[in-house]
Amino acid sequence: MKIAIEGCCHGEIETIYNSIINIEKVTGTKVDLLLCCGDYEALRNLHDLKSLAVKPKYKTMGSFYKYYSGELKAPMLTLVIGGNHESSNHFSEINNGGWLCENIYFMGRSNVVQFGGIRIGGLSGIFKEYDYQKGYFETKPFSDDHLRSVYHIRELDIFKFMQITDPTLEIIISHDWPMGIIDYGDRNSLLRYKKGLIEDSEKGELGNPATMATLKHLKPKFWFSAHLHAKFAALVEHENNENNENKENNPTTTTTTTTNTESSNNNNNNNNNNPTTSPTNKTNEPSIEKTNTNKANTNEFTRFLGLDKVLPNRDFLQVLEFEQKVPIGEPLKLCYDPQWILIQSKTKHISETYNSPTKKPLDPELFSNLYTNEEVKKVEDRFKEIYKFKNKDNLKENFTIQDALEIKKENFVKNTYCYNPNSNSPLSNLPPAFDNPQNKIYDNLIKIITQDTEITNETLKELDVSTYSGNLEELQKEQLNQRNNNRLQQQQNPQQQQYQDDSEIILDD
Structure with a gap:
């Protein structure tokens, strides 16, 4: 089966599907699944647009609303994770995952699902150290700060994810790159192409330390990301892990069938120069590698691919061929993953009280031996x-x-x-x-x-x-009536409204 992977979407959903359809026509093949690696911008209306975490000049409706209305239908099943430019109001409605519209599924904060028998993991958001060990403290209506902090990845998301055991995950998608991943590919070419990354690289702040720990522990076959708006390939070898943590200039080509919709930027040219900076570990990886004592995954290497954003002549799309794990001819279905359902159940008591606005590190022992094969x-x-x-x-x-x-x-x-x-x-x-x-x-x-x-x-x-569910049409009428009544009251009682506006001011007796 063929799976397309897309980098940063930024609302250009219709463009992405048109590109895939063009690939299918040119190659005479059928793409079975699309994976979108964040900054999806699933905007249903202007209310969602207001909660889009971007600068005002970048606020546009995009094309998702056409799929939400039913005017257009996604031509293949699509899995979506969140990035750092999303409608925070919309995605926060379904933190554990759910359908955004017909054929487009949001994976939530963290999730593992199955398609065609292969296991696919998704981690939404980006890493910010100051929020990582806080809880899900944001509540609606979101403040400007909370519109952004709500998509910062949390320790609980990673701790749950690390409990996945055999069979290994075939694919993991995240928005930001695992920290240090550029040391496993042609970092020099990347930093020449994206000079703005040099400073973060030198500081040891380029990427997500939590997802690098996850990559090394779970050892998926493939890891795909977006965020940095550059195509970059790397190969992380897992045999003798301790000796390979600083391995550089590994082969970066993928042996599976690939198809690009746009010409390459050639930003991964081979070179024999020394790395711009040596690998650094200034940010400590989360101490979670040993929280799961079940059988470890055994892949010898993980192939990483970061992809660009949707623009002409940019490498934002890649098509790979995977071996399905269900009999040929059997329908390819999106399925729950039993292990993940069990992990969610076993950690539900933690999730329900995980709302601290200050840092409260989780105890790794809470996640040890979380479940059995039985x-x-x-x-x-x-x-x-x-x-x-x-x-x-x-x-x-x-x-x-x-x-x-x-x-x-x-x-x-x-x-x-x-x-x-x-x-x-x-x-x-x-x-x-x-x-x-x-x-x-x-x-x-x-x-x-x-x-x-x-x-x-x-x-x-x-x-x-x-x-x-409610009757949407009737409830919308009630919303309009309530809105009109509120406006009428404001017009009739301006002093009362002024009093309400000032009600939180504390006056001295």
């Missing part, structure tokens, strides 16, 4: 049990585990107005009419999957988005 098997069996009950009237004789684990596209539901460039509707400026039900569905799934309770029709209701 528990993973029990989760798989529980998914099968739900599937059989749900389809009891027309159950396939030989249904597969992929059938049982499938993440249903029906879980998507519109909960807010969609932008219309030909309309000035005030609804475009209003927040969602009701909470995104996918969060509730996910919480219920975690609970049901890890319990021994009987599966009943009531169970299925707890996993049905319609149970927690």
Whole structure:
């Protein structure tokens, strides 16, 4: 199967799909999956645009709203992670992952899913040391500062991710690059092409130390990133790890089939010069390498590829061929990963109180020996049990585990107005009419999957988005009426409104 990987999107979703369609026409092949490595900018309306963490001059609607409205449909399944330029309001609705629209799935803060039987991990956001050991303290409506801090990666995201065991992850996608990754490729060419990276490189601040620790521990076959707006390839060897941490000028070519939509910038030319700076470890990696005592992953190397942003003649897209792990001819489905579901369940008590606005380092021992293989098997069996009950009237004789684990596209539901460039509707400026039900569905799934309770029709209701969805049209009318009433009251009682505005001022007695 063929998987396309894209760097920074910046709202150019339609352009990306058109590029892939062109590749398919030229090569006579079919792309099965698209991975987007952040700065996606999934803007549904002007309310989302207001929460976009970019400078005002860069605030544009992009093209996502066309897919949210149904005017356009993503031509292939698309997995998205968050970067540092996102609609914080939108992505925070589904922190554990969920459908953004038909065929486009957001992986949340951190997630592991399966497609075609291969395991794909995603880590959203970027690393900021001052927020890394804080909790998820931001609440809506977000302040200007919280619009940005909300996408800073947290220690809990990494600690959970590090508990993944065999079978190894085939792919991990992140927005920023693992710290030190440039020392495993042609760093000189990169720094000549992107001179603005030299200072951070010399300070030891280029990249994410937490994801480099993750890369070395999990040893995925491939790691893809964006953020730095440059194409860069590297090879990290894992055999004799301690002797290879400072290895430089490794081969940077990928042996799998590749296709680019734009001409190369040639910013990875080979050279025999010494590195601009020697590898540095000024920022300590998180001390989490030993938190998981289960069987270690055994890949000998990880191939890294950083990609550019969507612009003409830039390397923002790569197509690779992967061997699917399900029988040829069987439909390729997006599925929950049983291990990840179990990890989410085992750490739920931590997540529920993880809201400190100050640094509170987590205890690695809380994550040691988190689960057993028997528990993973029990989760798989529980998914099968739900599937059989749900389809009891027309159950396939030989249904597969992929059938049982499938993440249903029906879980998507519109909960807010969609932008219309030909309309000035005030609804475009209003927040969602009701909470995104996918969060509730996910919480219920975690609970049901890890319990021994009987599966009943009531169970299925707890996993049905319609149970927690509102009538969007009616709720929007109520929103407009409330908005108009508030404005009328402000006009009729200007002094009262002034009093409300000043109510937080503390006056001396």
